[in-house]
Amino acid sequence: MLTPPLRRLGVCAAVLALAAGLPPVASAAEVLAALERAFRQAAARAAPAVVGIEVERDAVPAARREVAEFLLPPGTPASGVVVAPEGLVLTSARNVAGAREVRVVLPAGGRLLGEVLATDAELDLALVRALDAPADLPAVAFRPAVPPPVGSWLVVVGFGPEGRPSVNTGIVSAIGRFDGLMLQTDAAINHTNRGGLAVDIEGRPLGVVVHRSDRVGVNSGVGFVAAAGRIAERLPALSRGESIAPRPRPFLGIRLGEERLDPSGIVVAGVLPGSAAAAAELLAGDLIHRIGEVTITDARSLSRALRRYAPGDRVVVVVVRDGVPRELELVLGARPEADE
């Protein structure tokens, strides 16, 4: 559906002329056709291991369902990636959340019942075992990997209509998001290719497409991929049926006031009773200037500083009270569960 318009295009040939050492390309259409072939080639390497994920759920409240789901024919599958030839499939945990029944749909057309072995709440992954899988399914091996440079091509291969691959392309928008767990991409991510495989232009696996945050709109140009290196680290535990719960986040127990410039920091607007801050006798009006090694500037720097710690850790906090610096030792509490 796309090749004819591409061939009619006459867009900057110079885009290609930057190829030092290569002869200048005669027509821009050839450049774009070459790009198209490269994407298709990369997707072809990925496609054999991409499967469909169908679920049966008890009625989901309308507010929780994405608008996009309304627009798709009922039962349109989401995607998954085969990670072991005996039928282990990784998908986005969100795809199977609350499911009564999970089915794995093979590209050739078979439907297999699946059971969820384990989930990783931080990476938003679920490992599904396809029951009665045929021997030797094509599988992807995730290995520890150096993340690709920002600006690299990223190709998302999902499970498309009638088992044919669907392909979305974009670039790597950022790496190391969410404490090093995810890549970010502007390739269009939607309900159907979530759980699919992301590869680079060479066809090498970069990770699995996941749902990270309700704050980020579907198909907004901001999408997340659980990074290949992290998957490689977590897969052994998941294969043993060990689920990974979200890591509890440390909690001071204060309401934040305004930021100050000199000395820098955040003013404590209030202290929550029973919190770590209360136990350390932090007072409203104190200026939080340092947490551990980190000098605090704005509110974001405070939450970044806290992320280095876990609940129960002892941390030395420098506050400025009535113009005088004081050191307080805190034992951090645990943050109540909250959406990202």
Place this chain on the structure above:
Amino acid sequence: MSWQRRRASAGQGSARQAAAVRRAAAVVALALAALLPGRAVADEVQEAADGALELARRLQAEVQAAVARAAPAFITVSGGSGVVISPEGWALTNHHVVAGHRIGDRWWVRLRGDRPYIAQLVGTDPQGDIALLKLESEQPLPWVPLGDSDALRVGELVLALGNPFGLAEDAEPTVTLGVVSALHLNRGGYSDAIQTDAPLNPGNSGGPLLNLAGELVGINGRIAVRFGNRMNTGVGYAIPSKQIGRFLPVLRQGGVVRHGRLQGVRVRTAEPRGSGAEVTSVARDSDAARAGLQAGDRIVAVDGTPVPSATRLLGVLGTYPAGATVTVEVVRGSGTTALQVELSAPVQQPVQGSGAWLGVRLGGASEDTGQPGVEVTEVVPGSPAAAAGLRPGDRIVSLHGTAVQSAPELVTVIRGLEPGTRIEIEVERGGARLTLAATLGRR
């Protein structure tokens, strides 16, 4: 850069073709030959040949290089974005990102790599939606040079750096890739906007739009949204570097900067369409009269920029600061004349705020097609807004009798009033219109 020289000889694409490029590079559903099992897949892969892959890698390297050049100059500013444009620390962002601050305010911003710097608001241009900050640093800072936005072509690849949804940990920017979809748009409050389909979302405001040489060609500021969903729709608008360049000297001098206008003239698009802007009347003793403009003149260019219509004329004029002098080329009778016209400031404008305070955070990053007013994203507890019953999600349609369509407009109305003034706020909430009453506080 070699690619820039060769670009001059490239063909020109139409907007529709540019859209096709983007579609090709974006959502694709391919019926792959990969349907065929085993050997046939391998054959197709071989046939594609390394020539295609090599070209893709080269373009990729260029994109990576542009990112590497520009990303170090990226800053996060008050939940939005910005970019450093000189080693001394001058930085740009949108006016609406800093609308809660006053000239001279200093606060923390962060440079890529999570390095905090104190920035001062030196100058701001509410109409053009550009603000100039000065970062305080003893060492020279990474910076991006301004490119030539007039040299952009529709279909050209561009990169946007920003902080959508506040995701930038360590102030690492989000990088999105797209094309120039259209140029010179007089729309949504922007006089001469670049339209792009590089994904832009709330938090991208104030961030740079870059060409593949890593030069700043625009500052991203608005997105078209649908159904009140503040999210990328593939239509984003940036203020062009050409306009920014005209304002930088005045912004550096400091204060709130006004745009110039051609005072004393009425125009309409001339017939046949595309032939210019016809002057229908010239007021006596006006700047236009003093410059020698006459009714019946057909304006065809401003400072060498062709103006095929009245809309475009107003758009071009909107890119100049008050006090600028421009050369207006007019066709009169059988000949053409060049006239020097001074663009003066609009008559009534409050220069500094009064200190009046309502207590709301506003959504300012979108041009809502069909959505009235300005969205309230946050209500400060204990503020006049809270006492009035304003809620996050409300859209303020008018304030004290003045209709408002953007955050800068609303702030301007408030700043023009005294603390203690009782005002009526017309609000749209859940499809219904309400009138709330508030007494303005003091900042």
